[in-house]
Amino acid sequence: MEARPTTAAGPAPTPAEPGPRPRRTGYRRLPVEQRREQLIAVALELFASRPPEEVGLDDVAEAAGASRPLVYRYFAGGKQQLYEAALRTAADELTSRFTVPPSGTPSEQLAAVLDGYFDFVAEHEAGYSALLRGGSVVETARTSAIVDDVRRVALKRTVRHLGVREPGPRLTLLVRSWIAVVEGASLSWLDEGRALPVVELRDWLVDQFTAMAAATALHDPQTAEVLAGLLALDGPRTDRAGRLRAVLGGQ
Amino acid sequence: MEARPTTAAGPAPTPAEPGPRPRRTGYRRLPVEQRREQLIAVALELFASRPPEEVGLDDVAEAAGASRPLVYRYFAGGKQQLYEAALRTAADELTSRFTVPPSGTPSEQLAAVLDGYFDFVAEHEAGYSALLRGGSVVETARTSAIVDDVRRVALKRTVRHLGVREPGPRLTLLVRSWIAVVEGASLSWLDEGRALPVVELRDWLVDQFTAMAAATALHDPQTAEVLAGLLALDGPRTDRAGRLRAVLGGQ
Numbered sequence: 001m002e003a004r005p006t007t008a009a010g011p012a013p014t015p016a017e018p019g020p021r022p023r024r025t026g027y028r029r030l031p032v033e034q035r036r037e038q039l040i041a042v043a044l045e046l047f048a049s050r051p052p053e054e055v056g057l058d059d060v061a062e063a064a065g066a067s068r069p070l071v072y073r074y075f076a077g078g079k080q081q082l083y084e085a086a087l088r089t090a091a092d093e094l095t096s097r098f099t100v101p102p103s104g105t106p107s108e109q110l111a112a113v114l115d116g117y118f119d120f121v122a123e124h125e126a127g128y129s130a131l132l133r134g135g136s137v138v139e140t141a142r143t144s145a146i147v148d149d150v151r152r153v154a155l156k157r158t159v160r161h162l163g164v165r166e167p168g169p170r171l172t173l174l175v176r177s178w179i180a181v182v183e184g185a186s187l188s189w190l191d192e193g194r195a196l197p198v199v200e201l202r203d204w205l206v207d208q209f210t211a212m213a214a215a216t217a218l219h220d221p222q223t224a225e226v227l228a229g230l231l232a233l234d235g236p237r238t239d240r241a242g243r244l245r246a247v248l249g250g251q
Numbered sequence: 252m253e254a255r256p257t258t259a260a261g262p263a264p265t266p267a268e269p270g271p272r273p274r275r276t277g278y279r280r281l282p283v284e285q286r287r288e289q290l291i292a293v294a295l296e297l298f299a300s301r302p303p304e305e306v307g308l309d310d311v312a313e314a315a316g317a318s319r320p321l322v323y324r325y326f327a328g329g330k331q332q333l334y335e336a337a338l339r340t341a342a343d344e345l346t347s348r349f350t351v352p353p354s355g356t357p358s359e360q361l362a363a364v365l366d367g368y369f370d371f372v373a374e375h376e377a378g379y380s381a382l383l384r385g386g387s388v389v390e391t392a393r394t395s396a397i398v399d400d401v402r403r404v405a406l407k408r409t410v411r412h413l414g415v416r417e418p419g420p421r422l423t424l425l426v427r428s429w430i431a432v433v434e435g436a437s438l439s440w441l442d443e444g445r446a447l448p449v450v451e452l453r454d455w456l457v458d459q460f461t462a463m464a465a466a467t468a469l470h471d472p473q474t475a476e477v478l479a480g481l482l483a484l485d486g487p488r489t490d491r492a493g494r495l496r497a498v499l500g501g502q
Contacts, residue, residue, distance in 0.1 A: 169447060170455075173439050177459070180435040181428045188424055196420060204421075204470050208428070210499075211466035215458035217498045219451060224498060231500055241499040247468045247475060248461075248492040248499075249482055 036074050039064050043086040047127040052083055084142055090127065091146050094120050095153045100161050105234045107206050109161065114182070114202045121186045122194070129190050132183055154179050162226050170220035178209050210240050287325050290315050294337040298378040303334055335393055341378065342397050345371050346404045351412050356485045358457050360412065365433070365453045372437045373445070380441050383434055405430050413477050421471035429460050461491050 030038060042064040046055045057079050061068045075082040097116035100109045121128050132147070158175045159167045167175070182205055189201055210230075217224035231241045281289060293315040297306045308330050312319045326333040348367035351360045372379050383398065409426045410418045418426070433456055440452055461481075468475035482492050 169439075169443060173436060173447075173455075176439060177432045177435050180431045181463075184428050184431040185424060188427060192420060196424075200470060204424075204466065207466035207469055208463060211462035211495075212432075212459060214495050214498045215455065215462035218458055218494055219455050227498065228500075243469055244465050245496045245499050247465045247478065248496050249479075 035066075035070075039066070039071060039074055039082065040086050040089050043082050044090055044124070044127070047083065047086055047130075048124040050126050051130045052127065055079070057082070080140070084140075084146070087127075087143055087146050090124055091150050094150055098154060098157045100157070105238070106161070106230045107210075107234050107238060107240060110206050110209060111202055114205055115198075117182065118186065118189075118198050118202065121190065122198075125190055129187055132187060151176075151179060163229065164222070164226060168220065168222050170216055171223050171226065174212055174216040174220075174223060178205075178212055181205065181208055181212075207240060207244070211244055214241075214244070286317075286321075290317070290322060290325055290333065291337050291340050294333050295341055295375070295378070298334065298337055298381075299375040301377050302381045303378065306330070308333070331391070335391075335397070338378075338394055338397050341375055342401045345401055349405060349408045351408070356489075357412070357481045358461075358485050358489060358491060361457050361460060362453055365456055366449075368433065369437065369440075369449050369453065372441065373449075376441055380438055383438060402427075402430060414480065415473070415477060419471065419473050421467055422474050422477065425463055425467040425474060429456075429463055432456065432459055432463075458491060458495070462495055465492075465495070 039060065043055070043060050046059055046063060057071055058068055060079075060082065061071045064071070071082070072078065075085065094117070097120055098113055099116075101112045104112065155172070155175050158179070159171070162171075162175075164171060185201060185205060189196055189198070210227075213223055213227045213230070217227045234240060236242075290311065294306070294311050297310055297314060308322055309319055311330075311333065312322045315322070322333070323329065326336065345368070348371055349364060350367075352363045355363065406423070406426055409430070410422070413422075413426075415422060436452055436456060440447055440449070461478075464474055464478045464481070468478045485491060487493075
């Protein structure tokens with residue numbers, strides 16, 4: 001709990017909260033934008049560790065050192081609105097981690113992005129899994145749209161990373177499918193109490209990308225060209241393709 | 252619309268519907284179990300062609316040639332209960348199609364199961380996509396549980412098809428991931444107005460299975476053994492492995 005900047009003479013004169021002054025004294029006053037951000041940050045923390053249906057507005061108010069009416073002044077739509085704002089913030093944070101490091105082979109770059117992704121999953125465990133699993137009481141067409149936005153950004157960034165300007169339907173299907181595999185793998189990883197080392201899971205996903213691209217290349221010249229380019233850039237050091245060939249019965 | 256078995260003298264004396272006799276005459280009377288099944292069948296047809304939120308109980312009553320109170324007598328929980336019953340029926344129908352034909356190579360068997368799956372997707376377009384996409388107003392923890400049941404059966408059958416008794420976490424992750432790819436591919440297929448020929452999509456999914464198993468085999472001896480067995484059974488006719496090796500830079 002934060003120290004309250006009050007004195008025996010009453011609350012310190014800081015910039016006022018919007019609306020009427022709260023009756024109960026002792027709550028910390030924050031400037032409007034800062035308070036909004038603080039409430040969202042507190043909500044995110046609670047949603048990250050408990051399923052959304054187990055988080056009440058009172059919990060958020062208490063953890064933020066604020067009153068329930070104050071939370072309602074910022075989020076008139078109550079818990080649902082606060083949840084959506086928190087989700088939007090989390091989505092922005094997640095997509096900001098999709099940045100590909102400027103150096104390294106394509107596989108190393110993909111691995112780096114996946115590391116950022118798994119960091120996020122680990123930090124927002126309950127919220128991430130409640131949302132992707134669906135069936136949550138706070139899930140609506142709006143929250144699904146936020147998740148879809150994240151997937152769209154992931155698709156766009158991955159396609160750009162592959163050096164493709166106009167992806168055809170088969171290449172798009174490949175990337176979408178791989179993203180679905182990443183999501184599913186994260187959920188399985190959480191389900192099993194993170195038993196699998198995250199580094200192994202990440203390497204498995206990088207190998208999956210190569211393998212899934214190979215299967216798609218059989219049906220699509222554009223993907224075949226992209227894959228050939230990636231394998232040439234990846235070079236002989238890791239030789240992902242060679243190891244896949246060996247397990248497929250090659251020499 | 253079915254012909255109504257009424258005469259000038261009033262409804263024919265068939266086994267009675269439960270509860271009080273409907274005031275409006277002219278509705279067709281059906282035995283209890285048969286009526287229940289008919290209402291579910293009608294609901295399924297409506298949910299298959301329109302998003303669930305656009306289907307009202309009145310639509311179901313009208314299409315079934317029944318009164319709204321009668322539908323409520325069978326489904327006191329209203330539309331939500333009817334939706335869940337319809338979903339359960341659809342889920343049972345879908346899992347009944349997971350039966351693997353007794354002859355053929357493993358790839359041919361997998362292709363046959365996928366054909367049945369895509370038939371189902373095509374028949375239940377709107378309902379299938381509303382449910383898997385989430386965010387539907389009628390989606391609840393119960394409907395998610397039904398979808399999870401279907402995934403569990405799909406997982407179990409696929410693992411059994413692979414001849415595995417006790418799948419380890421990596422083999423399980425492989426099969427789960429592939430099922431997620433199948434679902435995602437079906438949704439993309441519907442999104443794009445079924446532009447991609449379903450046979451091509453099905454062959455792509457069979458190749459994906461081989462490729463994803465290969466990527467997993469790099470990390471898991473159990474999967475490596477299963478894959479080697481499948482490739483041996485598939486034989487040289489289609490040579491899926493050889494084509495994958497070629498696209499991965501092999502000879």
